[in-house]
Amino acid sequence: MLTDFPFAIEEIPTLSVEQMREVDRIMIEDLGIPLIQMMEHAGRALADVARRRLGGSVVGKHIIVLVGAGHNGGGGLVAARHLHNWGAEVHVLFATAFKRLKEETQRQYRILEAIGVPLWHFDDISTPIDKPTPQWGRAALVLDALLGYNLHGDPRGFYADLIRLANASRTPIISLDVPSGLDANDGTIYSPCIEADATVTLALPKRGLRESPFVVGDLYLADIGIAPEVYKRMGLDVPPLFQHQPIVRVRYPT
Ligand SMILES: NC(=O)C1=CN([C@@H]2O[C@H](COP(=O)(O)OP(=O)(O)OC[C@H]3O[C@@H](n4cnc5c(N)ncnc54)[C@H](O)[C@@H]3O)[C@@H](O)[C@H]2O)[C@@H](O)CC1
Numbered sequence: 001m002l003t004d005f006p007f008a009i010e011e012i013p014t015l016s017v018e019q020m021r022e023v024d025r026i027m028i029e030d031l032g033i034p035l036i037q038m039m040e041h042a043g044r045a046l047a048d049v050a051r052r053r054l055g056g057s058v059v060g061k062h063i064i065v066l067v068g069a070g071h072n073g074g075g076g077l078v079a080a081r082h083l084h085n086w087g088a089e090v091h092v093l094f095a096t097a098f099k100r101l102k103e104e105t106q107r108q109y110r111i112l113e114a115i116g117v118p119l120w121h122f123d124d125i126s127t128p129i130d131k132p133t134p135q136w137g138r139a140a141l142v143l144d145a146l147l148g149y150n151l152h153g154d155p156r157g158f159y160a161d162l163i164r165l166a167n168a169s170r171t172p173i174i175s176l177d178v179p180s181g182l183d184a185n186d187g188t189i190y191s192p193c194i195e196a197d198a199t200v201t202l203a204l205p206k207r208g209l210r211e212s213p214f215v216v217g218d219l220y221l222a223d224i225g226i227a228p229e230v231y232k233r234m235g236l237d238v239p240p241l242f243q244h245q246p247i248v249r250v251r252y253p254t
Pocket residue numbers: 020023024035038039042068069070071072073074075102146147148149150151152153154155156157159176177178202203224
């Protein structure tokens with residue numbers, strides 16, 4: 001199912017970051033759908049694609065989840081929880097301190113802490129940053145939930161360190177929404193940028209994804225429950241993308 005190519009990217013409206021923010025605003029403020037609900041769908045979709053790309057089961061598989069301060073990070077923490085529940089050995093690496101996390105992301109952090117999923121702040125790990133930490137050698141998969149559509153400029157500090165570590169590890173990477181380091185609006189590839197094997201983007205593709213298939217990898221589109229009325233209100237004509245399944249593959253022009 002997930003391997004179908006029901007839609008070519010040019011058949012689907014691609015959104016600017018500003019339009020995506022407007023989708024969020026209408027959903028939350030006008031329709032009363034809380035962010036945490038969309039975040040749950042986002043993270044669950046990321047976990048589903050991870051399981052599928054690992055052959056259908058994650059039992060005993062070592063998965064590293066890279067998490068930033070924003071809602072992209074929150075989605076990564078949701079995915080970490082579902083993969084843990086499905087039997088994976090999940091390690092979460094944060095690029096920043098708990099107090100810097102956005103409120104909804106802190107909530108997800110506390111849930112994982114209560115469950116007992118290993119949570120590492122990047123500078124807890126004394127390993128020199130230029131050598132992959134031991135887990136990287138064992139990892140079957142890395143999930144990139146460091147930066148989403150609110151990236152501004154070159155990734156800084158531990159974000160940059162984790163991006164370099166992930167790329168250097170040669171472990172397959174699945175990015176949430178956009179590969180961290182790629183500008184969701186104009187496709188600028190900042191330095192460093194995650195080189196994803198796959199990207200699970202949310203609701204509709206962001207414009208920047210069209211320009212750079214080589215860092216995006218295989219592109220999946222995940223249903224996070226956006227009502228068609230939201231797009232109508234924005235003057236967007238969106239086909240019924242998720243009529244058969246909650247996640248669809250999107251193909252780039254050959
Ligand atoms: N409708 C949607 O599209 C939804 C989107 N969600 C997620 O929310 C994300 C956007 O969330 P946010 O607005 O919190 O932003 P992000 O999660 O994209 O990250 C912003 C954070 O990263 C930091 N940052 C930005 N540029 C940086 C740089 N160059 N170096 C280091 N740190 C940097 C900022 O300080 C900020 O804390 C989307 O990408 C998506 O993953 C979902 O949670 C909910 C619904």
